[in-house]
Amino acid sequence: MRFLIRPLNALMMSSYTRIRNPGTDERFPISLESSYSRIARFFGILVFIFIIMFNSIFLYRQTFSRSLLIANSTLGFSHIYVIISKPERAEYVKPVLKYHNLDYEVFHAYTKDSDIVNTTVSELWAKGQALDARNIWGLVGCWASHRAVWMDALEKRYTSFLVLEDDIDVHVDLRRIIQAGWNNLPTPWDMYIPGPCYPGFVEGWTAGPLKKLSHMACTHGYGIHARIVTKILEWSAEQPAIGIDLQIMTGPVHGGLLEAYAIDPSVIIQRPLDTQHPSAIGTNVDVKDEAPAEDDWRPNYLFPKEASTAEKLSLAYWY
Ligand SMILES: *[C@@H]1O[C@H](CO)[C@@H](O)[C@H](O)[C@H]1NC(C)=O
Ligand SMILES: *[C@@H]1O[C@H](CO)[C@@H](O)[C@H](O)[C@H]1NC(C)=O
Numbered sequence: 001m002r003f004l005i006r007p008l009n010a011l012m013m014s015s016y017t018r019i020r021n022p023g024t025d026e027r028f029p030i031s032l033e034s035s036y037s038r039i040a041r042f043f044g045i046l047v048f049i050f051i052i053m054f055n056s057i058f059l060y061r062q063t064f065s066r067s068l069l070i071a072n073s074t075l076g077f078s079h080i081y082v083i084i085s086k087p088e089r090a091e092y093v094k095p096v097l098k099y100h101n102l103d104y105e106v107f108h109a110y111t112k113d114s115d116i117v118n119t120t121v122s123e124l125w126a127k128g129q130a131l132d133a134r135n136i137w138g139l140v141g142c143w144a145s146h147r148a149v150w151m152d153a154l155e156k157r158y159t160s161f162l163v164l165e166d167d168i169d170v171h172v173d174l175r176r177i178i179q180a181g182w183n184n185l186p187t188p189w190d191m192y193i194p195g196p197c198y199p200g201f202v203e204g205w206t207a208g209p210l211k212k213l214s215h216m217a218c219t220h221g222y223g224i225h226a227r228i229v230t231k232i233l234e235w236s237a238e239q240p241a242i243g244i245d246l247q248i249m250t251g252p253v254h255g256g257l258l259e260a261y262a263i264d265p266s267v268i269i270q271r272p273l274d275t276q277h278p279s280a281i282g283t284n285v286d287v288k289d290e291a292p293a294e295d296d297w298r299p300n301y302l303f304p305k306e307a308s309t310a311e312k313l314s315l316a317y318w319y
Helices: 002-020 032-068 087-099 115-126 136-156 174-184 226-235 244-254
Strands: 079-084 105-108 160-165 168-170 191-193 197-207 210-217 221-225 260-263 268-270
Touching (some): 105 136, 115 136, 210 244
Parallel strands (some): 191 260
């Protein structure tokens, strides 16, 4: 009790004695000076403890809580589409997505058997275009499929959506890194790309795992904000003899028409081609490969082994 009573006494007496007879106090043998310093020390320590606690909580929140947050089952987008070009690819990509407990909608790609691809290719040929493009059915199938997804997203009024293709591998820490991207994503944004290829970045612009894009290609993993859906539909309205990524990303991003941000290094990659596993950009195409496997760009974007979901699940390549 003494340790409580003495400071209390001293508190009461100090105001009393100061009025009555500042400096001395005959009734209490306790030295005022030492009581003052005890109180000061007591409160000093208290304040110190509070400051330390407050600071640690603040620092903890700053440093860890962001990385502890995890994106939801649609990775923070309103919706996820997965474009499946071949049934056997689904067998490969589904376990990858399941590992991360993602909710997504499968969109079956248009193949050369579909009317839209057949008609479009015939039209291109009639115009004398793309006669020598060996993978023209693939390009047209890709164009028709991605556009159909955007039209669906427009109709459903999704605020944002992520489009994935079926030959992807994703980082084992996908949800956490995508969330860290969201935490740093400026508004307004047009494209949030977890898996760009051939990226070029705006110098000096970095925020968490994000960089601002000045250039990019590839459609295997990209997020779109609703505000640009009609634009990308317009930009791609005319069927090209080139990839759809060139129409809606490479050109517009390079031209500064879009606010596009990417996670760098990528957290969604396309598995590399090899001679047994050629590109399926040509959905259902007889043509085996569009480029020799050794010239393929994809090996440059591979994950370290421990970061690959496919490795973790010991997934065979597609068959
Ligand atoms: C995930 O979060 C986004 C953004 O808040 C939201 O639009 C979406 O509906 C959520 N997905 C699920 C499955 O709750
Ligand atoms: C489109 O389909 C028709 C009939 O099925 C076929 O004769 C034609 O060769 C196809 N056109 C192309 C460009 O594949």
